């Protein structure tokens with residue numbers, strides 16, 4: 001007989017083993033001191049539990065064995081298809097080759113998927129009441145969300161009508177009954193969405209833990225605890241402590257895991273939101289924004305592979321976050337069509353990981369830089385190297401344009417709006433006009449037709465003169481973004497272009513508005529003050545005059561802006577028609593195949609299409625079908641412009657948390673974001689539960705939130721560990737104290753330890769921690785974004801927040817006052833919310849710790 005115990009109505013869950021392991025989370029069933037008889041009773045109950053648990057695991061194992069038998073059949077089928085396809089290749093007619101290519105491709109994709117060893121291929125199950133109608137969907141499951149009338153009898157009993165197993169991909173039995181439903185299929189939605197308040201047809205939700213082909217355990221949630229439900233005549237049993245808590249309690253590694261088996265209802269709504277226009281998601285630290293964004297990418301590909309063949313771009317703030325998250329999509333069975341890029345790597349050839357000092361970053365990221373670069377692009381032609389006289393021979397006479405005349409011609413050319421490099425034909429034409437005028441030849445003709453003929457000859461003669469061609473090359477050279485950026489390392493040049501004076505420049509929106517005057521005329525509107533120009537120019541001296549050298553993350557957005565301002569020769573646009581097979585459109589079919597390198601497709605043998613495909617890939621790097629922006633609160637206006645260009649025709653998912661923004665000028669960034677996303681309609685979602693931090697850590701972080709964003713509601717921490725944050729004070733040398741606390745944290749947790757230091761101390765911190773192993777990492781405060789560790793050591797909150805004087809170059813976050821001070825507190829908030837288990841705060845003198853070591857900023 002199955003054992004069934006009802007637990008709190010509030011939780012709406014029942015646990016078979018409430019007498020034992022489940023009690024810590026269910027205060028309504030406290031562990032009472034037990035007498036001997038009670039203990040005996042408990043022992044026999046426990047034995048029963050164990051046998052029910054074993055039986056349930058055995059049943060799931062049988063199901064999993066059946067699934068693998070079916071998968072093996074499919075693998076044999078795929079191998080047969082591959083074999084057959086390679087024989088067709090020997091026939092050699094174009095029709096046979098095309099057919100073979102399609103077959104190779106389909107079989108390869110299939111084989112590749114099936115061969116992938118998922119740790120938990122099958123992870124879920126739902127037991128359902130009969131549906132309100134008897135309709136079945138394409139995956140063989142009933143489509144109705146609501147139960148049929150009368151499915152629950154008046155005495156509170158009901159029969160389970162359908163059991164669905166949920167996994168990483170769908171598997172149908174030979175007779176088309178669903179053995180496993182893909183987690184993204186509509187039929188799997190109730191697995192994530194059902195709650196005790198709105199259970200729909202779901203009576204029991206089960207998470208199955210397996211490794212390879214072995215089922216290790218099951219965890220159940222009872223969604224309708226008031227029912228006595230039977231499956232095949234036997235009462236439904238309920239096992240385990242709950243999958244979510246089990247997942248959250250696991251030690252962390254340096255790679256994010258997928259959450260496919262425990263996605264929560266509010267997260268599922270975001271993942272499955274229709275991809276129309278812009279989906280905006282806000283939520284505090286640890287609410288699963290990054291996880292949800294990545295699962296959404298997998299969901300969108302599943303829903304509409306053809307549409308998203310144009311690529312999905314995930315924009316991440318740092319390379320660290322890219323490498324932390326990049327395993328999630330492959331674990332969900334999706335690779336190839338999703339590019340995860342750090343902001344510093346969005347431009348081809350750039351791979352920036354260096355950070356500018358905050359006051360420099362603030363100027364480089366600001367929208368006024370667009371104006372500065374516009375002027376720079378146009379004034380870069382007028383360098384000292386440009387020739388200042390043009391001499392040609394026309395009608396056997398010498399014709400000459402002097403410096404003033406050439407300047408006039410350049411201004412005329414630049415009055416157009418095209419990108420500078422694309423104005424070269426216009427420059428050529430205006431030069432010829434000026435030479436014709438100067439030669440006086442036009443005045444000799446009264447007949448316009450004759451004049452036009454003579455002019456045509458004149459243009460041809462002059463244009464083919466070597467002297468004219470080399471003049472044009474030197475006078476209107478092709479400019480590269482890197483070179484123009486490097487030209488701003490010259491402080492005088494930058495100050496002139498930016499109209500810099502010693503008076504402070506107006507920041508934000510107003511700074512660049514209203515003026516049409518150009519730097520070339522020397523009366524330009526002021527876009528920077530003298531100090532700003534000096535600091536920005538100095539930061540660019542890392543580059544040589546060709547712009548080669550280490551770029552900062554903020555330089556990359558400037559390069560992208562210049563790329564557009566300067567222009568590149570247009571490429572022929574074409575869509576990916578020659579790589580489509582049947583219903584699906586894919587990148588390169590051969591990339592999907594496993595162990596089949598010896599086979600080539602007809603497309604591969606054709607050099608033209610190979611080139612076209614390479615061009616297509618290059619083109620796709622700047623134009624995606626869907627753009628996902630993670631940590632969106634941190635994009636500067638210039639970065640929004642850069643990202644916006646990559647999704648001009650895209651749908652968007654934008655996730656972020658204003659309370660974690662390290663950008664001081666939030667209004668300016670909001671405007672840039674609006675501009676990047678255009679007038680597309682927005683759909684907003686909020687995530688409210690913090691899955692990362694235990695309540696004890698969240699509570700401390702909330703104090704900083706109250707300072708940084710007064711009135712903002714923090715997310716609710718889902719669990720509590722009873723471990724309060726530790727406060728320590730540096731007594732001697734900072735490095736020794738950091739090392740000691742890091743060692744202590746390493747001893748306390750099994751997984752990772754993150755040591756968050758002010759940006760300027762990154763280098764030192766790595767040395768302090770040398771030799772402690774790869775479980776511990778040192779991070780600058782801005783690098784901690786999005787990451788998490790089992791234990792975190794936060795070093796000098798005041799210095800991280802920038803509330804102390806910055807003596808370390810890149811140091812504190814908010815040294816520029818006003819918005820900068822608030823931004824600094826938000827950076828501290830990020831640092832304090834990285835720990836999944838333990839947090840230590842190490843204070844130095846500027847933190848003004850009290851007798852308990854609690855720094856001033858973190859006191860109540």
Ligand SMILES: Nc1ncnc2c1ncn2[C@@H]1O[C@H](COP(=O)(O)OP(=O)(O)OP(=O)(O)O)[C@@H](O)[C@H]1O
Pocket residue numbers: 244247248257258259262263264267283284285286287288289290291292657660691692785786787788833
């Ligand atoms: N439904 C879930 N089941 C299991 N784990 C979850 C779930 N949702 C989130 N998590 C875990 O919570 C942690 C935080 O998730 P994530 O990093 O996506 O949050 P975030 O909102 O992006 O945080 P931040 O804003 O601080 O970067 C991760 O370890 C993630 O795996």
